[in-house]
Amino acid sequence: MPNNGSNGSREYEQSAPGETSGGGTDAEPRTPAPPTDRYEDLQKIIFSQLQGKSEDHTVVIPPHRDLNILRPENPTIGEMEDLEPSINASNLERFQLKIAQHELYEDGEPLVDELLKDMATNSILHVEQKEGGTQLKLIIDYPNGVQALFKPMRFARDVQTLPNHFYFSDYERHNAEIAAFHLDRILGFRRAMPVVGRVLNMTTEIYDVTEGDILKTFFVSPANNFCFHGKCSYYCDTGHAICGNPDMLEGSFAAFLPSSDIAERKVWRHPWRRSYHKRRKAQWELQSDYCDTVRTTPPYDSGRRMLDIMDMSIFDFLSGNMDRHHYETFKMFGNETFTLHLDQGRAFGKAFHDELSILAPLLQCCLVRHTTLAILLKFHNGVPLSKVLRESLKLDPLNPILWEPHLLALDRRVLIILDAIRNCVNKAETPLQNEVNDFV
Ligand SMILES: Nc1ncnc2c1ncn2[C@@H]1O[C@H](COP(=O)(O)OP(=O)(O)OP(=O)(O)O)[C@@H](O)[C@H]1O
Numbered sequence: 419m420p421n422n423g424s425n426g427s428r429e430y431e432q433s434a435p436g437e438t439s440g441g442g443t444d445a446e447p448r449t450p451a452p453p454t455d456r457y458e459d460l461q462k463i464i465f466s467q468l469q470g471k472s473e474d475h476t477v478v479i480p481p482h483r484d485l486n487i488l489r490p491e492n493p494t495i496g497e498m499e500d501l502e503p504s505i506n507a508s509n510l511e512r513f514q515l516k517i518a519q520h521e522l523y524e525d526g527e528p529l530v531d532e533l534l535k536d537m538a539t540n541s542i543l544h545v546e547q548k549e550g551g552t553q554l555k556l557i558i559d560y561p562n563g564v565q566a567l568f569k570p571m572r573f574a575r576d577v578q579t580l581p582n583h584f585y586f587s588d589y590e591r592h593n594a595e596i597a598a599f600h601l602d603r604i605l606g607f608r609r610a611m612p613v614v615g616r617v618l619n620m621t622t623e624i625y626d627v628t629e630g631d632i633l634k635t636f637f638v639s640p641a642n643n644f645c646f647h648g649k650c651s652y653y654c655d656t657g658h659a660i661c662g663n664p665d666m667l668e669g670s671f672a673a674f675l676p677s678s679d680i681a682e683r684k685v686w687r688h689p690w691r692r693s694y695h696k697r698r699k700a701q702w703e704l705q706s707d708y709c710d711t712v713r714t715t716p717p718y719d720s721g722r723r724m725l726d727i728m729d730m731s732i733f734d735f736l737s738g739n740m741d742r743h744h745y746e747t748f749k750m751f752g753n754e755t756f757t758l759h760l761d762q763g764r765a766f767g768k769a770f771h772d773e774l775s776i777l778a779p780l781l782q783c784c785l786v787r788h789t790t791l792a793i794l795l796k797f798h799n800g801v802p803l804s805k806v807l808r809e810s811l812k813l814d815p816l817n818p819i820l821w822e823p824h825l826l827a828l829d830r831r832v833l834i835i836l837d838a839i840r841n842c843v844n845k846a847e848t849p850l851q852n853e854v855n856d857f858v
């Protein structure tokens with residue numbers, strides 16, 4: 419049964435102007451009331467920046483100070499490496515060579531849909547378990563060198579994170595990967611690789627095309643379903659097997675990143691990483707001026723990186739992803755490049771709970787891109803984010819992808835973010851109240 423958040427629900431849509439809603443408490447989703455508060459104060463900042471005013475705003479960074487908008491240069495991996503797609507190049511190869519310094523793909527890039535179609539329909543030639551991950555993942559080989567990263571379905575859409583599970587012991591959800599790709603695209607970030615859903619025949623599309631130790635982990639369950647558990651450090655045993663119905667299995671297929679021969683990635687420790695320990699706290703939870711430490715340390719002291727961390731915090735808060743321990747960038751682009759949104763498997767776990775600590779970077783630094791604020795305002799005052807995402811997810815073969823309460827949670831969370839930004843703006847205008855309003 420879903421946890422319906424009986425301990426202290428809040429009506430975020432009725433929060434008073436200037437008051438940050440929530441505090442990590444649970445909230446019941448309900449059909450959002452028409453927005454009575456249109457955040458005209460924040461809209462004013464957006465409009466004045468578009469007219470070239472409010473240029474030195476300390477909270478909302480205007481487009482002409484944002485390298486993601488300015489993009490004095492935006493070379494692609496193909497250009498950097500002097501590589502052209504071969505004549506018979508797959509859509510994936512073309513896509514990979516077009517990955518640019520400031521985004522994975524351009525707005526409206528037709529290769530994305532082509533790639534989703536390929537991964538959802540092309541024949542599967544070979545399957546093997548991905549080494550090194552904590553939870554089971556498979557590498558899928560298609561014809562023409564195309565590869566995808568597969569995460570299996572374990573539970574129905576309405577099963578939420580187990581109440582006694584920490585974020586680090588939560589199961590990964592295939593539908594969270596699919597939904598997060600669509601959400602990232604809708605928010606205009608384009609920092610998540612394309613992901614699509616597909617139903618596999620476990621016999622012909624996994625068992626028959628794999629080899630090695632994984633084969634020894636297949637079995638038929640008491641309910642007569644075909645199951646396997648693979649080998650990994652978390653949930654790879656008979657008690658946590660992945661089972662088909664009876665041998666059909668849903669999963670998410672993420673387009674493969676370019677190999678490290680072509681585009682090496684740098685792995686960064688996330689400054690607001692959680693402790694990954696059941697009793698210990700992280701530095702950012704203890705130190706009130708933690709953001710000052712981060713924002714004066716390279717690469718967070720200049721360029722786009724800090725703004726990307728803010729975007730990631732907003733993206734993760736909307737989707738409820740508490741598992742952002744590291745993030746990656748493409749080495750060839752140096753520090754002035756976007757942060758990849760990889761590994762969203764633990765998002766969309768708690769539909770009735772808004773985890774405010776995920777917003778800690780934004781709450782502690784009081785910084786946001788003009789373009790990100792503008793898009794949040796657009797959803798709040800126009801077509802709600804839940805509706806846009808619901809429509810987008812209809813394109814996936816496994817639709818419905820998200821349980822309805824997860825969609826409704828998005829509109830509630832947009833409001834919480836807007837309230838947080840408003841608080842920041844008010845604080846910046848009346849600095850004496852800083853101490854009183856500090857959240858963490
Ligand atoms: N689309 C992709 N193509 C190729 N490699 C990928 C892709 N997505 C993720 N990876 C790589 O696989 C690694 C593991 O993926 P992911 O983080 O989803 O698994 P995980 O088991 O949750 O790992 P961890 O426990 O370290 O978080 C990532 O750190 C990344 O380097």
Ligand SMILES: [Mn+2]
Nearest residue numbers: 741761763764
């Ligand atoms: Mn992970």
